[in-house]
Amino acid sequence: MDIIVCMKWTPDTSEADLTVDKEGKDIRKDDLDFDMNDWDRFAIEEAVQLKEKVGGKVTAVAVAPEDAEGMLRECLARGADEAYQLWDDAFEGSDGYAVAAILAKFIKDRPHDLVLTGTLADDDCGGQIGGMVAAMLDIPGSTLVSKIQISDGKLTCHRELEGGLYESIEMDLPAVLSVATGLNEPRFVSVRAVRKVAALEIPTLELGDLGLEASAVGSDGSRIRIELMELPPEGEGAEIITGKAEEAAAKLAEILKEKGGIGS
Amino acid sequence: MTIQEPANVALAGIPAPGLAFVILVAALCLFAYIMNRRIDLLRKAMPDPRFDDIGERIRLALVYGFGQWKQPRYLVGGIIHILLFAGFMILSLRSLTLIGRGFSAEFNLPGLTGSVGMAYEVLKDYAVLMVLVVCIVAIIRRAVFKPARYAHAPGQGHEAEAYVILGMVSALMLTDMIYDGSHLAATGHTDAGLLPAATVASLFMAGSSPAALNALHIGGYWAHILIFFGFLNYLPMSKHFHVITAIPNVFFANVDKGRIKPVRHGVDEWMDLDECGITRFESFTWKHVLDFYSCADCGRCTDNCPANAVGRSLSPRMISIKARDYAYKYYPVFGTAPDPGDIKFVGDVITESEIWACTTCGACENECPILIEYIDKIVDMRRYLVDQGQVPQSLQKPMQAIKKKGNAYGGAKGKRAAWTKELDGIEVKELKAGDATDLLFFVDSCGSFDPRIQELSRSLARILAKSSTDFGILGQDETDSGNEIRRLGEEGLFEQLAQKNIAAFQDRQFKEIVAFDPHAFNAIKNDYPERFPIVHASQVIDRLIKAGRIRLSSDYLAGRVVTYHDPCYLGRHNQIYYEPRQVIQAVPGVRFRDMERSFDRSFCCSGGGVMLWYESEEEKERMGERRVRMAEQIGAQVIVTGCPFCLINLEDAVKTTGNEGKIEVIDLVELVDRSLV
Ligand code: SF4
Ligand code: SF4
Numbered sequence: 018m019d020i021i022v023c024m025k026w027t028p029d030t031s032e033a034d035l036t037v038d039k040e041g042k043d044i045r046k047d048d049l050d051f052d053m054n055d056w057d058r059f060a061i062e063e064a065v066q067l068k069e070k071v072g073g074k075v076t077a078v079a080v081a082p083e084d085a086e087g088m089l090r091e092c093l094a095r096g097a098d099e100a101y102q103l104w105d106d107a108f109e110g111s112d113g114y115a116v117a118a119i120l121a122k123f124i125k126d127r128p129h130d131l132v133l134t135g136t137l138a139d140d141d142c143g144g145q146i147g148g149m150v151a152a153m154l155d156i157p158g159s160t161l162v163s164k165i166q167i168s169d170g171k172l173t174c175h176r177e178l179e180g181g182l183y184e185s186i187e188m189d190l191p192a193v194l195s196v197a198t199g200l201n202e203p204r205f206v207s208v209r210a211v212r213k214v215a216a217l218e219i220p221t222l223e224l225g226d227l228g229l230e231a232s233a234v235g236s237d238g239s240r241i242r243i244e245l246m247e248l249p250p251e252g253e254g255a256e257i258i259t260g261k262a263e264e265a266a267a268k269l270a271e272i273l274k275e276k277g278g279i280g281s
Numbered sequence: 282m283t284i285q286e287p288a289n290v291a292l293a294g295i296p297a298p299g300l301a302f303v304i305l306v307a308a309l310c311l312f313a314y315i316m317n318r319r320i321d322l323l324r325k326a327m328p329d330p331r332f333d334d335i336g337e338r339i340r341l342a343l344v345y346g347f348g349q350w351k352q353p354r355y356l357v358g359g360i361i362h363i364l365l366f367a368g369f370m371i372l373s374l375r376s377l378t379l380i381g382r383g384f385s386a387e388f389n390l391p392g393l394t395g396s397v398g399m400a401y402e403v404l405k406d407y408a409v410l411m412v413l414v415v416c417i418v419a420i421i422r423r424a425v426f427k428p429a430r431y432a433h434a435p436g437q438g439h440e441a442e443a444y445v446i447l448g449m450v451s452a453l454m455l456t457d458m459i460y461d462g463s464h465l466a467a468t469g470h471t472d473a474g475l476l477p478a479a480t481v482a483s484l485f486m487a488g489s490s491p492a493a494l495n496a497l498h499i500g501g502y503w504a505h506i507l508i509f510f511g512f513l514n515y516l517p518m519s520k521h522f523h524v525i526t527a528i529p530n531v532f533f534a535n536v537d538k539g540r541i542k543p544v545r546h547g548v549d550e551w552m553d554l555d556e557c558g559i560t561r562f563e564s565f566t567w568k569h570v571l572d573f574y575s576c577a578d579c580g581r582c583t584d585n586c587p588a589n590a591v592g593r594s595l596s597p598r599m600i601s602i603k604a605r606d607y608a609y610k611y612y613p614v615f616g617t618a619p620d621p622g623d624i625k626f627v628g629d630v631i632t633e634s635e636i637w638a639c640t641t642c643g644a645c646e647n648e649c650p651i652l653i654e655y656i657d658k659i660v661d662m663r664r665y666l667v668d669q670g671q672v673p674q675s676l677q678k679p680m681q682a683i684k685k686k687g688n689a690y691g692g693a694k695g696k697r698a699a700w701t702k703e704l705d706g707i708e709v710k711e712l713k714a715g716d717a718t719d720l721l722f723f724v725d726s727c728g729s730f731d732p733r734i735q736e737l738s739r740s741l742a743r744i745l746a747k748s749s750t751d752f753g754i755l756g757q758d759e760t761d762s763g764n765e766i767r768r769l770g771e772e773g774l775f776e777q778l779a780q781k782n783i784a785a786f787q788d789r790q791f792k793e794i795v796a797f798d799p800h801a802f803n804a805i806k807n808d809y810p811e812r813f814p815i816v817h818a819s820q821v822i823d824r825l826i827k828a829g830r831i832r833l834s835s836d837y838l839a840g841r842v843v844t845y846h847d848p849c850y851l852g853r854h855n856q857i858y859y860e861p862r863q864v865i866q867a868v869p870g871v872r873f874r875d876m877e878r879s880f881d882r883s884f885c886c887s888g889g890g891v892m893l894w895y896e897s898e899e900e901k902e903r904m905g906e907r908r909v910r911m912a913e914q915i916g917a918q919v920i921v922t923g924c925p926f927c928l929i930n931l932e933d934a935v936k937t938t939g940n941e942g943k944i945e946v947i948d949l950v951e952l953v954d955r956s957l958v
Contacts, residue, residue: 031691032690032691032692033693048693050685050686050693052685202674203674203677204669204670204671204672205667205670205671205672205677205680206681207668207670207771207773207774208684208771208773208774208776208777209552209557209668209772209773210668210670
């Protein structure tokens with residue numbers, strides 16, 4: 018079975034002091050550390066585990082600049098058989114739609130039974146890629162997948178719904194699944210594991226290699242235009258509720274209702 | 282009345298010397314065969330150069346082997362063992378003598394003739410009686426009083442073997458008594474004062490016919506010989522192999538305290554090896570297999586294991602027992618080895634939860650009477666799991682953070698010195714390459730990024746400033762010490778971290794490094810491939826007080842009862858017990874009390890460094906909670922510790938045990954900082 022996993026290279030914003038750049042359309046990223054999107058970590062793990070069960074080949078792919086090579090190498094260390102970096106200066110400024118177009122072109126040109134990706138990315142939380150790639154390839158897809166089973170060329174997957182409900186879906190292969198975090202326990206990648214795959218080549222495919230037109234990628238190929246990015250205005254200070262526990266709780270509930278925090 | 286000696290009586294028509302010869306040769310051949318099979322596994326195992334430092338090794342053998350130094354730590358069991366051991370030492374000569382007496386009735390060992398021989402006869406007779414009594418006591422103790430540490434999970438025990446051995450030893454004593462007693466009865470001499478065992482036996486035979494006494498004398502002799510050789514050959518087949526291997530095991534003990542073994546001895550380019558860690562049983566070093574052979578199943582290690590105490594599935598003793606069972610089963614003395622099939626030693630025999638549960642506190646190793654090691658084995662098993670990518674999720678995040686950012690807290694490298702900003706009026710020098718200072722303060726990740734531990738960094742900075750000590754920090758160029766990374770089995774990352782810090786050290790001039798975190802202290806002192814002079818904060822402070830450069834007042838402690846919690850990596854791993862106590866004692870009028878578990882029996886608070894993130898699903902209580910209760914017992918109002926991770930664990934435990942407001946936990950550097958005059 019040929020499994021292709023789409024990976025994203027995202028900035029780690031958890032411990033950073035964020036600032037908006039000069040144009041006011043993005044955050045400043047030069048001081049940030051980048052890493053594998055956490056959701057995609059589960060996707061690559063699932064792909065490798067499926068391969069270990071049913072055999073086949075795992076290909077990791079990312080639309081990301083040169084610096085992201087470390088992430089793709091980590092995918093190899095995690096058990097992917099090959100990795101591709103898709104990058105061209107023309108890709109700069111691509112939105113989710115354009116990135117999906119690049120990935121779809123890459124996938125279309127090679128054997129694929131299953132395409133996996135994380136449901137969301139840690140940075141912009143767009144959650145678009147899986148669905149768009151499925152549509153562009155004209156194959157079935159699903160999101161927030163929490164379990165995948167494959168037997169006799171049929172795919173069964175579970176989706177986790179609100180309120181602890183599960184939905185079970187059967188579909189034909191090939192398909193695109195966007196996975197939820199927690200569907201497996203991603204393996205640890207040691208320094209030695211990365212070193213073992215140090216000699217493997219990670220080809221970079223550019224616009225021409227993929228057979229794409231410049232107009233289909235970058236900001237020209239994008240459908241979303243960011244007008245302005247701002248840090249949230251500082252709040253006016255917190256209100257400290259005093260008094261006995263019951264009174265304080267009642268007061269808190271009242272405020273939440275009033276401000277729309279909870280339904281009435 | 283005279284009595285016939287065994288050597289002069291043919292049995293079933295075979296002259297006694299012939300029979301003695303056949304038994305001796307057969308028994309020794311069997312023994313050689315069994316031992317060779319056992320040693321065969323040692324030869325297959327990994328190398329370990331344990332032939333250095335012979336002087337120290339001889340000392341270990343004398344003190345811990347022949348001297349039985351650790352035994353009295355468990356008083357009753359220890360005394361029983363010392364008596365048995367002494368009896369064995371004395372009676373080994375007796376056994377050789379008796380073997381010789383199968384060949385010649387007059388046989389005595391060279392040197393054991395004449396008056397020396399007489400004296401020895403007396404000594405051995407007392408020994409026989411003593412060993413017999415001790416065996417009976419030991420049997421009763423096991424059967425009736427059942428010390429908890431001997432207990433086994435169902436199906437994993439070797440209880441029966443203990444009785445077989447005690448029974449055999451008793452039988453050896455009894456047959457010797459029959460042999461000697463019948464002689465005494467026949468010749469009519471009795472001397473209860475000089476030959477108590479033989480005399481006791483002879484009393485039972487009083488009035489027996491000469492023929493009966495003759496039969497007892499000869500029967501007792503051959504029975505003794507057969508049991509003796511049976512015993513000898515049974516030892517390497519049982520858990521009592523330690524009777525043979527304990528002294529060698531002590532001789533070959535680890536003399537590098539605090540340091541973790543390399544992935545493979547003699548191989549620097551271990552990354553290129555096919556295997557890493559315990560991929561199969563033979564990946565253990567020969568010394569580790571010898572440890573498995575040697576474990577006496579006494580349970581002292583597990584009795585002191587904090588992980589075991591709070592309900593984690595780890596039991597160091599069971600690691601040895603399960604490993605020996607595995608070795609005996611898959612490397613059998615007789616017959617062909619069964620195929621282990623899918624059973625993996627790491628994962629199935631020793632489970633992952635056992636392996637990750639260890640805090641590397643060293644209590645087990647410290648307690649073991651025969652110096653069996655556990656930490657290196659556990660680290661080697663972890664190395665295998667790490668190599669397979671099987672690391673608990675709770676540990677992965679901090680480990681990855683260290684890999685990517687040089688600290689488990691995910692803090693940016695540029696903020697490593699941010700804690701110095703809040704120091705009023707004190708400039709902390711961030712040393713650039715080429716700079717010089719007297720004391721290089723290694724802050725480590727915890728002191729740089731954990732808000733609670735940053736306070737300790739500031740305390741130490743204030744103490745150093747107050748005493749006009751010239752000091753500086755590495756700032757951005759510092760990275761995590763790697764102590765826990767190494768102990769969690771991620772050797773590749775440890776090497777990278779060590780190299781970074783070593784390069785930073787080498788780029789600067791200093792007289793000494795100081796760390797208040799014993800984990801960092803240990804890694805730099807014992808694990809780093811380059812040596813640097815390093816001291817713990819308690820040692821520096823102790824010196825400053827002695828030199829009169831700082832003085833403490835009693836204002837902060839204000840008469841409260843103080844105890845000191847020995848951190849594992851300061852105490853057991855580096856033998857620093859006294860300096861922290863001396864510092865506390867420097868507070869005028871201090872009311873200091875030690876907990877029952879103190880010094881090298883200190884009880885681990887749950888592990889430091891990355892271990893702080895480890896989540897055990899098995900434990901029923903936190904180790905720190907146990908520790909706080911121990912402090913509560915002696916009425917302590919202040920627990921002083923010398924390790925930031927102990928501080929965090931114990932502070933939490935004070936809250937969860939309902940001791941908030943009653944017991945305060947502070948680090949030694951904080952105590953000194955707050956008590957400065
Ligand atoms: S080092 Fe400590 S935690 Fe680990 S097995 Fe030994 S006693 Fe238990
Ligand atoms: S390892 Fe040592 S302390 Fe533990 S059971 Fe064996 S002999 Fe006893």
